[in-house]
Amino acid sequence: MKPISIDRLSISFGPVRVLHDVSFDVAAGECFGLVGESGSGKSTILRCASMLTNIWDGTVRIGDHDVRKMPLAERCRTVQMVFQDPYGSLHPRHSIRTALDEGLRINGFDDREARLAQAMRDVGLPVEFLDRYPHQLSGGQRQRVAIARALILEPDVLFLDEPTSALDVSVQAEVLNLLVRLQKEKGFTYLMVSHDLAVVDHMCDRFAIMQHGRIVEVLDRAAITGGGATQPYAKELIGASLEYERAI
Amino acid sequence: MDPVLDIQRLSIRYPGALAPAVRDVSFTLGRERLGIVGESGSGKSTVGRAIMRLLDTAEITADRMQFEEVDLLNAPEKQMLDVRGKRMSMILQDPKFSLNPIQRCGHQIAEAYRTHVRCSKAEAKARAIAMLEQVHIRDPERVYDLYPHEVSGGMGQRVMIAMMLLTSPDLVIADEPTSALDVTVRLQVLRILDGLVRDKGIGLIMISHDLNLVRAFCDRVLIMYAGRVVETLDARDLDNARHPYSRGLLAAQPRIGGSREPLPVLARQDSWLEPLEADA
Numbered sequence: 186m187k188p189i190s191i192d193r194l195s196i197s198f199g200p201v202r203v204l205h206d207v208s209f210d211v212a213a214g215e216c217f218g219l220v221g222e223s224g225s226g227k228s229t230i231l232r233c234a235s236m237l238t239n240i241w242d243g244t245v246r247i248g249d250h251d252v253r254k255m256p257l258a259e260r261c262r263t264v265q266m267v268f269q270d271p272y273g274s275l276h277p278r279h280s281i282r283t284a285l286d287e288g289l290r291i292n293g294f295d296d297r298e299a300r301l302a303q304a305m306r307d308v309g310l311p312v313e314f315l316d317r318y319p320h321q322l323s324g325g326q327r328q329r330v331a332i333a334r335a336l337i338l339e340p341d342v343l344f345l346d347e348p349t350s351a352l353d354v355s356v357q358a359e360v361l362n363l364l365v366r367l368q369k370e371k372g373f374t375y376l377m378v379s380h381d382l383a384v385v386d387h388m389c390d391r392f393a394i395m396q397h398g399r400i401v402e403v404l405d406r407a408a409i410t411g412g413g414a415t416q417p418y419a420k421e422l423i424g425a426s427l428e429y430e431r432a433i
Numbered sequence: 434m435d436p437v438l439d440i441q442r443l444s445i446r447y448p449g450a451l452a453p454a455v456r457d458v459s460f461t462l463g464r465e466r467l468g469i470v471g472e473s474g475s476g477k478s479t480v481g482r483a484i485m486r487l488l489d490t491a492e493i494t495a496d497r498m499q500f501e502e503v504d505l506l507n508a509p510e511k512q513m514l515d516v517r518g519k520r521m522s523m524i525l526q527d528p529k530f531s532l533n534p535i536q537r538c539g540h541q542i543a544e545a546y547r548t549h550v551r552c553s554k555a556e557a558k559a560r561a562i563a564m565l566e567q568v569h570i571r572d573p574e575r576v577y578d579l580y581p582h583e584v585s586g587g588m589g590q591r592v593m594i595a596m597m598l599l600t601s602p603d604l605v606i607a608d609e610p611t612s613a614l615d616v617t618v619r620l621q622v623l624r625i626l627d628g629l630v631r632d633k634g635i636g637l638i639m640i641s642h643d644l645n646l647v648r649a650f651c652d653r654v655l656i657m658y659a660g661r662v663v664e665t666l667d668a669r670d671l672d673n674a675r676h677p678y679s680r681g682l683l684a685a686q687p688r689i690g691g692s693r694e695p696l697p698v699l700a701r702q703d704s705w706l707e708p709l710e711a712d713a
């Protein structure tokens with residue numbers, strides 16, 4: 186089990202500052218949520234912390250290690266990411282088998298065929314779909330492939346960017362149950378972006394609310410129903426979500 | 434009033450697929466908001482793409498597929514070029530994939546406008562920026578110049594919606610148009626779509642897995658399972674859905690303040706393939 190520690194993370198694209206000194210800690214084995222305004226920088230935090238970009242300032246530590254100093258192979262086995270936009274993250278001319286097997290091969294896993302089949306079953310997809318290409322899948326099926334690809338490497342930490350927002354609620358239930366089970370069995374630590382406070386309430390122990398590249402407030406799950414938010418934007422977002430759930 | 438869209442017994446099979454992805458789907462759409470919900474892979478996007486005539490390799494059969502005066506089964510592609518994007522638009526499920534990765538977002542909106550309306554480049558740019566503002570993008574001038582990989586998920590969705598708003602279509606098919614938006618922006622975008630139905634009298638098909646959204650926002654709902662429509666109901670009656678698949682869907686939804694027990698999942702059964710008898 187590994188904790189995550191993010192300290193004064195900042196990034197700019199050209200003249201535009203997108204993250205302003207973002208700091209928070211996630212305990213080992215915790216599920217921590219990131220919610221907030223569209224464009225506020227949630228995906229960017231995940232992209233920085235997983236070193237998809239390295240032009241940021243600040244420190245990100247996973248376990249005892251600074252992510253900047255981790256060798257690539259170790260980083261792959263420590264942290265995996267499920268992207269918000271599954272089409273963008275799957276190579277259009279690689280079959281699902283190739284997409285899933287790549288990581289297993291590079292990291293020297295044994296029993297690859299059995300692992301591939303198990304990963305597909307875990308996310309509720311037929312094993313035959315291994316031989317399909319991304320364009321032959323529906324949106325939700327592609328998203329499940331992206332989740333399978335991250336889980337198959339059994340990382341300590343998973344960054345999940347709206348992992349179920351493209352899924353219907355029945356498949357969402359299966360994926361969320363799977364994530365909870367794996368967390369219990371393998372002690373995964375999750376950092377999960379979501380727009381759905383019901384999902385956050387179901388999964389997370391604590392969550393941060395973001396606006397304009399800053400963390401407005403970090404709250405316990407109980408603050409959603411208990412009125413624990415103190416900052417105006419946090420109150421507004423929680424209020425709007427409660428209203429939305431009571432059927433808009 | 435004549436329906437905007439009349440679909441009777443539509444079936445679709447992808448090349449090489451063993452079973453059809455869509456079977457015998459029938460519905461008509463007036464100047465209303467029709468929701469389509471259903472399991473991942475049940476054929477929702479396929480229905481939308483068939484109506485837009487975007488499936489050139491799939492085998493499509495139907496008794497009738499009529500959009501206003503256009504016979505979608507037989508209209509030549511030349512006619513479709515005039516219809517698609519202008520009189521009927523689809524907001525695709527993967528916004529970033531649907532945008533050209535090597536062209537700036539704003540430029541793509543402006544160019545789309547210029548294919549349908551004759552105007553100067555400067556005018557098209559001004560229109561595009563106005564549209565980005567209308568979909569509540571902060572800083573529309575900055576976003577105009579960003580490439581698709583530089584915008585956030587929710588911004589990408591709104592770029593697609595802005596593109597659709599430029600022309601005045603009679604039919605909009607929105608495939609998960611708001612799934613990447615925070616609740617506040619989502620409500621703002623829904624208000625825009627609602628305005629189109631009320632003020633311009635368009636027909637709107639809203640494909641979504643968000644049951645709260647469909648219940649509150651749509652007039653009627655089709656529930657799809659394994660390529661078929663298994664239940665049709667008024668959106669406000671969604672909680673009283675009778676089909677076991679529909680009931681399973683409602684139960685699987687996490688709720689704020691709910692228990693943290695594992696969520697109920699569906700135990701799928703072959704008998705679910707049968708539509709409910711009482712449905713039209």
Ligand SMILES: Nc1ncnc2c1ncn2[C@@H]1O[C@H](COP(=O)(O)OP(=O)(O)OP(=O)(O)O)[C@@H](O)[C@H]1O
Nearest residue numbers: 198203223224225226227228229583584585586587
């Ligand atoms: N490569 C880039 N170049 C320029 N701007 C960028 C780049 N990547 C991100 N941004 C900007 O950073 C901001 C934050 O984007 P990010 O994707 O992190 O938002 P988000 O909180 O995930 O939003 P959403 O909920 O809509 O997905 C946006 O304004 C975006 O345009």
Ligand SMILES: Nc1ncnc2c1ncn2[C@@H]1O[C@H](COP(=O)(O)OP(=O)(O)OP(=O)(O)O)[C@@H](O)[C@H]1O
Nearest residue numbers: 321322323324325447454473474475476477478479
């Ligand atoms: N090009 C293709 N070739 C073969 N099969 C395809 C193709 N495109 C889609 N399919 C299959 O057709 C079925 C219906 O897909 P569709 O995209 O319509 O589902 P959907 O209801 O929109 O699902 P989601 O909610 O996950 O987006 C799926 O099982 C999918 O795997």
Ligand SMILES: [Mg+2]
Nearest residue numbers: 228269585586
């Ligand atoms: Mg994002």
Ligand SMILES: [Mg+2]
Nearest residue numbers: 323324478526
């Ligand atoms: Mg779809």
